Amino acid sequence: MKYAxxxxxxxxxxxxxxxxxxxxxxxxxxxTQVDDFTYTQEIDITYRSGSLDIRHxxxxxxxxxxxxxxxxxxxxxxxxxxxxxxxxxxSEDKTKFEKGDNHSQSLSYIIPLNNELKSxxxxxxxxxxxxxxxxxxxxxxxxxxxxxxxxxxxxxxKIGQQTLSLVNYSMFSGTGPVSELYWNAxxxxxxxxxxxxxxxxxxxxxxxxxxxxxxxxxxxxxxxxIVEGENISKLQGKRxxxxxxxxxxxxxxxxxxxxxxxxxxxxxSPLWLSEMVASFLAGTTxxxxxxxxxxxxxxxxxxxKQLANWxxxxxxxxxxxxxxKILDEALSEVFGIHTQYLSMNESAKEVFPFxxxxxxxxxxxSYLQKDVNVIFKNGLILYSADTILKHLGYETxxxxxxxxxxxxxxxxRFPENHGFYVYNERRYNTVSKPIVEVGGIQYIExxxxxxxxxxxxxxxxxxxxxxSTTAQQ
Numbered sequence: 001m002k003y004a005x006x007x008x009x010x011x012x013x014x015x016x017x018x019x020x021x022x023x024x025x026x027x028x029x030x031x032t033q034v035d036d037f038t039y040t041q042e043i044d045i046t047y048r049s050g051s052l053d054i055r056h057x058x059x060x061x062x063x064x065x066x067x068x069x070x071x072x073x074x075x076x077x078x079x080x081x082x083x084x085x086x087x088x089x090x091s092e093d094k095t096k097f098e099k100g101d102n103h104s105q106s107l108s109y110i111i112p113l114n115n116e117l118k119s120x121x122x123x124x125x126x127x128x129x130x131x132x133x134x135x136x137x138x139x140x141x142x143x144x145x146x147x148x149x150x151x152x153x154x155x156x157x158k159i160g161q162q163t164l165s166l167v168n169y170s171m172f173s174g175t176g177p178v179s180e181l182y183w184n185a186x187x188x189x190x191x192x193x194x195x196x197x198x199x200x201x202x203x204x205x206x207x208x209x210x211x212x213x214x215x216x217x218x219x220x221x222x223x224x225x226i227v228e229g230e231n232i233s234k235l236q237g238k239r240x241x242x243x244x245x246x247x248x249x250x251x252x253x254x255x256x257x258x259x260x261x262x263x264x265x266x267x268x269s270p271l272w273l274s275e276m277v278a279s280f281l282a283g284t285t286x287x288x289x290x291x292x293x294x295x296x297x298x299x300x301x302x303x304x305k306q307l308a309n310w311x312x313x314x315x316x317x318x319x320x321x322x323x324x325k326i327l328d329e330a331l332s333e334v335f336g337i338h339t340q341y342l343s344m345n346e347s348a349k350e351v352f353p354f355x356x357x358x359x360x361x362x363x364x365x366s367y368l369q370k371d372v373n374v375i376f377k378n379g380l381i382l383y384s385a386d387t388i389l390k391h392l393g394y395e396t397x398x399x400x401x402x403x404x405x406x407x408x409x410x411x412x413r414f415p416e417n418h419g420f421y422v423y424n425e426r427r428y429n430t431v432s433k434p435i436v437e438v439g440g441i442q443y444i445e446x447x448x449x450x451x452x453x454x455x456x457x458x459x460x461x462x463x464x465x466x467x468s469t470t471a472q473q
Contacts, residue, residue, distance in 0.1 A: 037062045040137040043127060043178070047144040050115035052181075055080045056107045056128050058097075061089075066097040067131040073111050074128075080108035097130075119150065119185035122231040122240065127179060134319075135177035142181075143167045150185040153200060154178050155239025157223045158190065176222035180237040188227070196221055197255065201228040201246065212248050219259040219281050226251060238262050256282045264322045270346060273324060280314055293351045294342075301354060302334070310334045332359075337376075344439065352439040353377070361463040364391040374464065375443065382436055382443035389444070392453055392468060396442075403435050403442055412452065423452075 039062075044055040057080075070077050077094055079087035086106040089097040097105055111126045142152045146166055156172035163169075172178075188200040193213040199205060218224075222239065230242045239262065241254045253275075260278035272294065275287025279295045302310060313330045324342040332338045338359035344352040358374035358381075369391050373384040386396050389405055397404045402415035413422040414435040420427050421434055434448035449466075450457060458465040 035062070035064065036132050036134070037064070037066075038134045038136045039130065041135055041177075042139045043141070045140065045142045045181075047117060047142070047148065050113050050117070052111040052113065052123075052126070054109055054111065054127070055082075056109070057082065057086075057104065058106070058130065059104045061097065061103050061105060063099055063101060065099055066133065068094070068096055068107070069129045069131055070109065071111065071126050071128065073126060074109040075112060077107065077109045080106040082106045117148070117183055118232060119183065120229070120231045121183050122233055122235055122237060122242075123181045123183075124235065124237065125179055126181065129177075129179075137173075137175055138178045139173040140171070140178055142170045142172075150183060151188055151200075153182040153184070153225050153227060153240055155180065155223065155225050155237060157192075157195075157198065174223045176239075178239065180240060182225075182227065182231060182237065182240050184227075194218075196223045197226070198223065199226045199228075199246075205246070209246070209248065213251060216252060216255065217282060217284075219256060219278070220263065222259070222262065224255055224258060226255065252284075253286050256286055263318045265320060266322050269323055273322070273327070273342065273346075276342075277314060277322065277327075280311060290345070290351055294345060297351075297354050298331070298341075306334050348439060350439075355438065358464065360459075360461075362388075363463055363465045364388065365467055366465070367391075375438065377436075377438060380436065381446040382438065383446065383449055385435060385442040385444040388449070388466070389453070392455065392466075394453075398442070421452075 038060070040059045042057040042059070044057075046053045079090045079094075081087055085102045086104060088102050089100040089105050090107070091098055107128055109128070111123070113121075113123075138156060140154050140156060142154075144150075144167060146163065146168060148168065152170045152172075154172045156174040156176075156178055159171040159173050161168070161170045184200075188202065189204055191199040191201065191205050191210060193199055193205075193210050194216070196218055197213060197216070199213065224239050224241060226241050226243055226246075228243060228246055230244060236242060236254075236258065238258065241258050243250055243254055257275060257278050260274055260281060264274070264277065266274045272288060272291040275291035276294050279286045279291060285292045285295050298310075299307065310330070313334065317326070317330070324346040328340055328342050331341065335356070338357045339355070340357050341352070341354050356376040358376070360374075362369050362372040362374065364372070369387065371384075371387040372391070373387070375382050385403070385405075389396055394405050394407050394410075399413075402413050402418075405412040405414070411424055414433075415421070416437075419431070420429045422428070432445065432448075434445055434452065436443050436445060446457065449455060454469045456467045456469055458467075
């Protein structure tokens with residue numbers, strides 16, 4: 001009995017220890033979990049001696065660990081003691097704000113300008129950002145020596161500008177983040193054409209153009225500044241758009257495209273992809289010939305319900321990474337059948353035709369072959385000819401007289417746009433085409449694949465199995 005009691009006591013201790021360990025692990029995970037959050041910011045900038053001295057104030061911070069992302073150009077990063085508590089949460093290595101009940105914290109840093117403030121200079125990514133955080137409102141104050149004459153633009157609405165006894169002062173304030181500054185040593189005309197749009201021009205705008213700009217259908221309420229001309233780096237800002245041509249078409253394209261790029265992470269995607277997304281969001285075609293044709297093609301393929309679902313999916317992707325593959329997955333869900341339409345257009349010079357793909361695994365003589373593509377077009381089931389025939393033991397080539405398929409015993413020639421094919425020097429008339437070219441790629445139609453190359457095709461929910469038979473034509 002004593003042994004039983006002792007064993008039970010040991011067992012209770014072991015179980016208690018395990019539960020305590022699991023609780024500690026769970027507590028650590030909860031403690032280190034970082035949620036998305038919103039905050040507001042106020043930035044004080046002073047230009048002196050060829051550099052920008054910045055005091056950055058963060059407000060409405062949550063009680064959680066927040067990672068700080070310093071600008072690459074920043075030097076002398078430090079806290080800024082605005083009040084007794086504004087540096088209490090800054091870690092010793094200055095890489096994060098620790099948990100705490102102080103909802104306002106302040107930092108200071110310097111952005112060197114190579115000892116010179118150049119006219120038409122666009123300064124990008126010069127402000128601190130907080131990981132997992134979204135800026136809901138920004139206020140920017142900029143001061144320069146009185147003898148430094150010119151104009152600052154931030155992309156935020158300009159609240160006012162004043163010349164004081166020792167300094168020139170400008171203030172900007174509005175919804176959303178700010179990530180760049182533009183400096184122009186001359187004088188530009190400021191036209192506040194809409195609540196979310198300002199235009200800086202060398203000459204006054206016509207009343208007709210101002211009216212058209214006011215009626216422009218924008219994607220969000222984050223203000224954008226249009227600047228006539230270009231900057232010395234010839235780059236575009238996120239909320240500052242440079243235009244040589246102030247026509248309505250160029251304004252509409254660049255402004256809406258800029259707003260779309262600010263809402264999505266397009267990374268290295270081609271320009272036409274961002275133009276396509278912007279077009280759907282704005283309800284009008286924006287961009288070049290390729291994006292316009294793709295938008296028109298997809299619109300005509302969709303029912304009204306599918307188009308509504310597609311637009312909702314685009315809105316749900318805001319703030320996330322966007323690529324041709326990700327959007328193809330969304331399109332596949334909308335249509336209820338797999339497509340690689342956008343991915344194929346990513347590598348094609350011309351517009352690749354719209355079609356659906358069979359996404360099942362392809363087995364050739366029991367071996368998985370990932371390079372065989374199966375597509376649906378005009379009611380036909382088509383297999384990528386070069387790859388499927390290679391796995392069946394044939395070589396293929398394109399020649400002046402058609403598409404050639406051959407091995408030691410069997411030779412085929414499929415002339416383009418003719419109602420026959422040639423097998424081992426003998427001609428056979430056809431009603432349909434065995435070989436179909438789609439987007440510059442040769443495909444073989446399924447029934448012709450079975451007939452000419454004597455294969456059996458077995459289809460399951462997750463695979464298509466293609467097996468050679470011994471019979472030959």
